[in-house]
Amino acid sequence: MLTRFLGEQSFQKLVEKAAIEIRKWVNEGSVIRVISHLDADGLSAAGILGLMLYRSEASFKIRITRWMNEEVLTELAEESDSPIIFADSGSGYLDLIGEHLKSVPVIVLDHHEICGTPTGNIVHVNPHLCGIDGAKDLSGAGAAYFAAKAFDEENMDLSHLAIVGALGDMQDSYEGRSLGGLNTLIVEDAVKSGVVEVERDLLFYGRETRPIHKALAYTTNPFIPGLSGEEDKCLALLAEVGIEIKKGGRWRALRDLSEEEKKKLFSAIVNHVASMGLADVAMKLIGAVYTLVKEEPWTPLRDGREYASLLNACGRMDKAGLGVAICMGDRGKALKEAQETLEEYRRVITSSLEMIMEEPGMLEEKRYIYVVHGGEKLDDKLVSTVSSILSGNLPKSKALIAYALTEDGIAKISARASGLKIDLAEIMRKSAEKFSGIGGGHAVAAGAQIPAEKIKDFIDYVDKLVGGALRGS
Numbered sequence: 001m002l003t004r005f006l007g008e009q010s011f012q013k014l015v016e017k018a019a020i021e022i023r024k025w026v027n028e029g030s031v032i033r034v035i036s037h038l039d040a041d042g043l044s045a046a047g048i049l050g051l052m053l054y055r056s057e058a059s060f061k062i063r064i065t066r067w068m069n070e071e072v073l074t075e076l077a078e079e080s081d082s083p084i085i086f087a088d089s090g091s092g093y094l095d096l097i098g099e100h101l102k103s104v105p106v107i108v109l110d111h112h113e114i115c116g117t118p119t120g121n122i123v124h125v126n127p128h129l130c131g132i133d134g135a136k137d138l139s140g141a142g143a144a145y146f147a148a149k150a151f152d153e154e155n156m157d158l159s160h161l162a163i164v165g166a167l168g169d170m171q172d173s174y175e176g177r178s179l180g181g182l183n184t185l186i187v188e189d190a191v192k193s194g195v196v197e198v199e200r201d202l203l204f205y206g207r208e209t210r211p212i213h214k215a216l217a218y219t220t221n222p223f224i225p226g227l228s229g230e231e232d233k234c235l236a237l238l239a240e241v242g243i244e245i246k247k248g249g250r251w252r253a254l255r256d257l258s259e260e261e262k263k264k265l266f267s268a269i270v271n272h273v274a275s276m277g278l279a280d281v282a283m284k285l286i287g288a289v290y291t292l293v294k295e296e297p298w299t300p301l302r303d304g305r306e307y308a309s310l311l312n313a314c315g316r317m318d319k320a321g322l323g324v325a326i327c328m329g330d331r332g333k334a335l336k337e338a339q340e341t342l343e344e345y346r347r348v349i350t351s352s353l354e355m356i357m358e359e360p361g362m363l364e365e366k367r368y369i370y371v372v373h374g375g376e377k378l379d380d381k382l383v384s385t386v387s388s389i390l391s392g393n394l395p396k397s398k399a400l401i402a403y404a405l406t407e408d409g410i411a412k413i414s415a416r417a418s419g420l421k422i423d424l425a426e427i428m429r430k431s432a433e434k435f436s437g438i439g440g441g442h443a444v445a446a447g448a449q450i451p452a453e454k455i456k457d458f459i460d461y462v463d464k465l466v467g468g469a470l471r472g473s
Contacts, residue, residue: 007130008182011146014125018107019150021123025083025105026053032060035076036087037067037140038315039384040168040308040323044141044161045087045109047327052148052155054328064320066381067412067449068093069438073100085109088140088165091126092429092440094118109143110134113425115440127182135442136173137181141165145186159190160292160304161327167290168308170221170388170445176200177287187290196304197291202262204254205309207289208302211251212265213238218346220353222284223389224269225276229350241268281393300339301326313345314338316381352378352386363390368467370394371459372402380404380412384447391416399424399466403455411455413439413448415462420444422469431462 025032032053036046046062053060065072068089073096076084083105090097090108094116097106106122111134118124125147127138145162148155166172166183174180178198179187190196201207204215213234220228227234238245241264245252257265270282290304300306314323319341325334356362356372364371372390374383387402394400396419403413413432417424424446425439432439432448435458439448450458 007127007132008185010130011125011127011132011182012150014123014129015143015146015150018109018123018125018147021105021107022052022085022147022151026056026058029059031080031082032058033076033079033082033084034060034062034087035072035084035089036062036064037089038064038320038381039088040311040315041139041141041165042088043311043315043320043323044139044165044168044308044327045144046324048141048144048148048155048158048161049085049087049109050324050328051158052151055155056152062324064315064324065089067447068096069449070096070100073097077101077104083107087144088112091115091124091128092425093438094122094124097122107147109140109147111138111140111143112441113423113429113443113446115429132182135444136171138183139166139169139171141168142183142186146182149189156189157193157195159186159193160195160294162186163190163196163290163304164292164307164311167304168312172288172305177203177284179288179290195292195294197293199289199291200287201289202254202266203285203287203289203305206300206303206306207254208291209298209300209306210253212243212245212254212257215254219285220346220349220389221392222281223353223393224273224281225278225393226272227269229354237268237272238265241265278393284392296331299335300342301335310338310342312385313342316379316385317341317345317348318381348379349382349385349389352382353389356386356390365398366459366463368470369398369459369463370400372400374402374404376405378402378404380406380410383412384414387414387416388445391418396420399462401459401462403459405452405455409452411437411450411452411458413450413455413458415441415446415448417444417466420470422466427462427465427469431458431465434458434461 034049036042077100086108091110091112092115098119108124127134141162205219206215216234217231273281295301300310311323322338383404391400399417401415403411415424423443425441428439428446428448435450435454437450
């Protein structure tokens with residue numbers, strides 16, 4: 001039982017209600033439709049639910065969507081009247097779901113800010129209903145996990161996927177970049193089940209699989225100016241502090257370094273970023289490491305954050321099916337293709353960040369917000385990742401919004417407000433509605449979609465609302 005944190009007992013009742021409903025659908029022989037989001041959290045949630053249903057010998061379909069809108073809901077309504085589980089999505093669009101899916105049994109397993117009221121055909125599971133912060137204490141995959149565990153305790157061995165989802169949603173915001181809140185219980189389940197080990201170490205990307213200089217160069221969260229994406233400069237830094245990159249003819253990975261070597265390397269990075277006035281960036285490089293011990297060494301699935309990056313890459317590069325297949329256990333051709341997709345994704349992200357920082361006019365500072373004018377130059381599927389990375393490396397006194405224009409005339413907007421006491425979800429919802437769009441998300445990480453021609457007025461309006469929120473008016 002969930003008993004140690006405020007709101008956990010009431011949340012347990014919600015997931016038990018969902019589990020009872022799913023069990024009824026399975027017993028009736030229904031074809032259960034799982035609809036989830038394309039990011040790492042959404043793909044992890046889809047994997048958890050897919051494995052739960054597969055183990056129960058249920059008939060099911062999984063569909064991954066880029067966003068929720070009337071078009072998607074209309075398609076679902078026309079497709080059939082079989083039951084639907086919305087994972088990592090749905091809470092911000094309850095009225096639309098109720099309107100378009102009146103006769104369809106629905107379960108929503110989400111963690112985003114709630115907008116609207118569920119109709120009688122909807123079982124709504126969301127930590128916010130129980131006073132639990134869905135932005136940092138439980139992800140969409142976490143909500144799916146607790147429902148799967150309530151469905152059958154044997155599904156505890158899926159806890160590692162919920163950890164991957166939480167890491168993908170950057171919920172490692174507690175001390176030492178650890179997971180907290182209800183995520184703590186998931187970590188405990190994972191350790192108890194023998195699928196995850198937790199330790200404190202440097203958080204380089206590819207810490208188990210890549211040569212040290214490549215691991216440092218591929219680290220973009222946080223983005224380290226002058227090192228991220230710069231292998232030659234990373235090599236120079238390692239040489240400067242006397243760390244051997246090869247031993248016995250073999251490249252050394254981060255795991256091969258002694259504690260003394262790690263301290264020397266970290267000190268060198270601190271000095272490097274301090275000269276740019278970004279000393280706090282280095283502190284984000286040390287924290288909790290979540291190792292998935294059942295995964296093969298030398299693969300990106302061994303480290304929780306790298307696993308999340310691989311899933312995110314699959315979703316953002318139009319290969320979400322690969323991500324779901326990986327979560328459900330495919331370790332053959334799918335894994336190889338996913339690794340290649342991840343390499344390409346990293347190159348595209350690094351190139352996009354360089355373009356934004358170097359091209360005049362792409363990064364604008366307004367009175368209360370920073371704006372990334374991605375336009376048609378930035379892929380709309382990358383705008384969320386770009387905004388997350390940039391927000392972690394810009395001054396915390398202002399919010400950040402980034403946008404990209406899609407081929408069908410939509411502006412896809414991603415907003416971040418780390419460290420600010422404002423409700424970005426409400427600001428995005430209100431601003432999007434004013435300009436004929438939809439918006440929502442979390443208080444510190446939200447998004448919107450509006451007609452492309454209204455983006456300038458939208459930005460000005462958001463700047464005004466953020467200013468008002470910061471002033472408390």
